[in-house]
Amino acid sequence: MSTDITKLSVTETVAAVAAGDISKANLHATWLDRARLDDLNALSWVADRVKLGGEDGPLGGVPLGVKDLFCTEGVPSQSGSKILEGYLPPYTATVVEALTEAGAPLIAKTHQDEFAMGSSNENCAFGPVLNPWDRGRVPGGSSGGSAAAVAAGLVPWALGTDTGGSIRQPAALCGVVGLKPTYGSVSRYGMIAFASSLDQAGPITRTVADAGLLYSQMTGKDPRDATSVEHPDSVEPVVPMDLTGVRLGVPEELTGEGVEPGVREAFEATLDLARSLGATVAPCPLPHAPHALSAYYLIAPAECSSNLARLDGVRFGLRVDPDEGLDGMYGATRAAGFGREVRRRIMLGTYALSSGYYDAYYGRAQRVRTLISQDFDTAFEDFDAIVTPTSPSVAFELGSKTADPLSMYLSDFCTVPMSLAGIPAISIPNGLSDGLPVGFQIAGPAFSENRILGIAAALEDGLKFDGSPAWIA
Ligand code: GLN
Numbered sequence: 045m046s047t048d049i050t051k052l053s054v055t056e057t058v059a060a061v062a063a064g065d066i067s068k069a070n071l072h073a074t075w076l077d078r079a080r081l082d083d084l085n086a087l088s089w090v091a092d093r094v095k096l097g098g099e100d101g102p103l104g105g106v107p108l109g110v111k112d113l114f115c116t117e118g119v120p121s122q123s124g125s126k127i128l129e130g131y132l133p134p135y136t137a138t139v140v141e142a143l144t145e146a147g148a149p150l151i152a153k154t155h156q157d158e159f160a161m162g163s164s165n166e167n168c169a170f171g172p173v174l175n176p177w178d179r180g181r182v183p184g185g186s187s188g189g190s191a192a193a194v195a196a197g198l199v200p201w202a203l204g205t206d207t208g209g210s211i212r213q214p215a216a217l218c219g220v221v222g223l224k225p226t227y228g229s230v231s232r233y234g235m236i237a238f239a240s241s242l243d244q245a246g247p248i249t250r251t252v253a254d255a256g257l258l259y260s261q262m263t264g265k266d267p268r269d270a271t272s273v274e275h276p277d278s279v280e281p282v283v284p285m286d287l288t289g290v291r292l293g294v295p296e297e298l299t300g301e302g303v304e305p306g307v308r309e310a311f312e313a314t315l316d317l318a319r320s321l322g323a324t325v326a327p328c329p330l331p332h333a334p335h336a337l338s339a340y341y342l343i344a345p346a347e348c349s350s351n352l353a354r355l356d357g358v359r360f361g362l363r364v365d366p367d368e369g370l371d372g373m374y375g376a377t378r379a380a381g382f383g384r385e386v387r388r389r390i391m392l393g394t395y396a397l398s399s400g401y402y403d404a405y406y407g408r409a410q411r412v413r414t415l416i417s418q419d420f421d422t423a424f425e426d427f428d429a430i431v432t433p434t435s436p437s438v439a440f441e442l443g444s445k446t447a448d449p450l451s452m453y454l455s456d457f458c459t460v461p462m463s464l465a466g467i468p469a470i471s472i473p474n475g476l477s478d479g480l481p482v483g484f485q486i487a488g489p490a491f492s493e494n495r496i497l498g499i500a501a502a503l504e505d506g507l508k509f510d511g512s513p514a515w516i517a
Contacts, residue, residue: 049074054200054254058104068096068105072151075107079152079198081516084174086183086193088112089120089153101147103261108148109199111190112156114140114245115234119150123236124158124186126169127381128361137234138266139203139245146261152199154189158383159348160210160238162186163455166446167385174442175218176514177480181439184214184455190248191218195514201249201258205235207242208340209435209459212471215248216434216483219473219514222248223255223497224459226490227466228273230259231266239347240271242340242463252472252501256282259493276491284505285498287321292499293328293427298458303436306477311433314474314484317506318431328423328430332415336461337453339416342396342409343464348386349393355381388449417465424489429499432458434471434483462487472500474507 049057049066060066072094079090087109094107110116113123115133122128136144144150157167165173165188175183176196183192187204191214194202204211206224215222223246230245237243247258260279266272292315299311315325357363357377365376382390396405423430436457445452462469467490474484484503488496 050078050197050200053251054106054249055251055257057106057200058102058257061104071105072107075151075200082193082198083516084176084179084192084196085171086154086173086189086196086198087152088122088155088170088189091151094149094151096149101145103143103147103257105147105149106200107151108143109152109154109190109193109202110140110150111187111202111204112153113160113205113236114203115236116140116150116153119153121153121236123160124156124168124170125381125383125386126362127355127377128236129169131361135234138231138268139262140234142264143258143261148258148261152193154187154193154202156189157186158386159236159352160186160205160207161348161385161389163209163213163452164440164445165189166442167383169383172442175439176516177219177439181441181480182217184217184435184439186210187248188214191215191220191222194218194220194248194250195512196516198516201247201254203245204248205243205245206463207238207344208463209456211246211248212459212469212483212485213435213455215471217439217481219481219512220248220250221252221255221470221472221500222246223259223470223493224462224468225259225263225493226468228271229263229275229491229493231264231269231272233266233268237351239344240351241347242344252470252497252504253282255470256497277494280494282497282501284501285495287318287323287499287502290323290429290499291427292318292323292325293423293430294325295328295330295333295430295432297330297333298432298461302454302457303433304438304477307433307436307438307482310474310477310482311484314503314507315431317503321502328427330419330423330461332412332419333461335412336416336464337457339409339412340456340460340464341453342405343413345389345393346396346406347393349390349397352386352390385449413464416461420465420467420489428488429496430487432485434458434485438477438480438482458485466490468493468496470496470500472504472507
């Protein structure tokens with residue numbers, strides 16, 4: 045057994061702890077040392093010491109990095125925003141609490157795009173996170189801190205959230221695994237909301253088995269989140285699925301134009317790998333998918349304009365010009381506290397919901413959303429899973445898209461349709477293009493996490509990197 049704890053997967057670490065080969069004290073000290081090496085701006089907060097708790101839980105004491113937007117009692121929870129700078133919540137999000145109890149205590153919080161709006165982490169009020177593969181490039185977003193921290197070996201595993209791609213796209217750009225679960229299968233209680241009908245927490249890990257392990261302890265109905273449901277299946281430890289006869293659908297709409305040649309090549313090579321393992325691969329139409337981004341960029345801003353109305357200088361965080369009257373204080377606080385992208389979306393969303401325009405914009409976007417869901421329902425009559433590249437490009441250079449929000453929005457072209465449909469999807473590392481990681485996305489019907497994890501695990505071994513240059517020495 046390797047003595048370098050940090051090189052073990054979490055699943056291996058849990059087994060080593062159970063066998064008595066690694067003590068929890070050693071485990072926590074080792075990972076605290078790793079977290080303190082952060083020179084990527086990936087971590088927004090690091091624990092002084094890892095609290096014990098959930099001693100004998102199934103997660104073995106392996107400490108967890110958690111995206112800034114999860115409320116954690118007494119620990120800064122800022123959602124990447126100046127308006128919540130230094131905010132210390134009086135309670136902890138259900139998932140973080142559940143994972144602590146299951147034996148994955150909090151070790152660090154991770155930087156993110158402000159209120160999870162972004163694809164590059166450049167919208168973070170506390171500075172961008174750097175991609176550990178190339179520090180001149182973005183880690184993806186909005187869970188870029190979590191993805192970069194896992195890729196660089198600063199934390200053993202982490203939580204992200206995904207509204208339109210924010211777990212999968214940064215996982216792809218940092219060469220790690222990211223699972224966006226079925227909407228409703230994980231409690232949103234204590235997650236600082238962006239777009240409530242889309243937001244979903246999920247694991248960012250180094251292996252598929254680790255993603256399954258973390259997810260198995262996150263899912264469940266929470267009386268404090270009315271949209272949460274019990275998973276109909278028990279989430280099993282991940283075993284690679286026998287791909288013989290497994291039908292994979294490739295939507296032309298999400299794999300053609302706009303996908304970089306190097307990404308396309310890596311994707312095709314993985315389709316060949318799947319075929320060699322017995323899967324069948326065939327085209328699978330998703331006719332409305334090209335409209336997903338347009339619908340998303342009405343629905344998500346509409347919901348955010350409503351969710352962020354609570355940040356007004358009265359109850360949480362920043363307060364500016366309290367002597368200027370209520371309206372003056374609201375305006376001054378929100379102008380000073382929100383970044384450009386957040387203000388842009390609040391304005392778009394407020395407009396889309398305004399009387400006279402509601403039906404033309406928000407209502408129509410919701411109808412497109414239904415059509416997209418129906419496309420997936422039809423597709424899953426003939427296919428076990430749908431596969432696409434996770435992101436049309438590899439990690440781009442810092443600053444290269446900040447002046448052009450529409451080109452930034454295109455980063456989510458392949459991930460947003462699944463978000464609108466509420467279905468689960470996983471991104472796994474798919475080799476390199478020009479030395480930078482590519483992601484392969486596998487999506488399945490609602491509650492098919494066991495299936496997509498099994499397919500991912502079957503492909504994973506054939507796609508491993510030789511060592512990882514992202515690892516901080
Ligand atoms: N990049 C997308 C956006 O900016 C998705 C973000 C997310 O999933 N939180 O909205």
